[in-house]
Amino acid sequence: MSERPYRFDPAGPVTGIFFLLLAGIFLADGLSGGHAVEVAVMVPVVLIGLGVVGTVRVLTRSRRRRLR
Template identity: 60%
Template sequence: MPEPARPRRRFDPGSVVTGLFFLTAAGIFLAGGLSGEPVTAAGILVPALLIGLGLMGIVRILTRSRRH
């Protein structure tokens, strides 16, 4: 018996931005862990993470409103 066709998914740019953001954050933490010294100061990293999360939220809201 053939399997039922799955509905085609739309491209979600918010997922791409989110994935790239978390890969970058993971790379920074990995580089700091492997080198034994912090790559960036915590005073820079924490605001950068919060700004990045805010930008991801804005992209998700804008792309969601376009789809509906």
């Protein structure tokens, strides 16, 4: 059986980092008295971040299929 070369799949780390940053922002918002980030800024950031995560997952889908 031939060994497949190791190929890095960036979808998992990109998704993890995005959600860790998002959780950190919400935690900072909850622990501070006021708003850490205004809602008018947070909504577009979340939507753009979800779009980037989705795009990375779609572009790297073939890598995940070959890793199995």
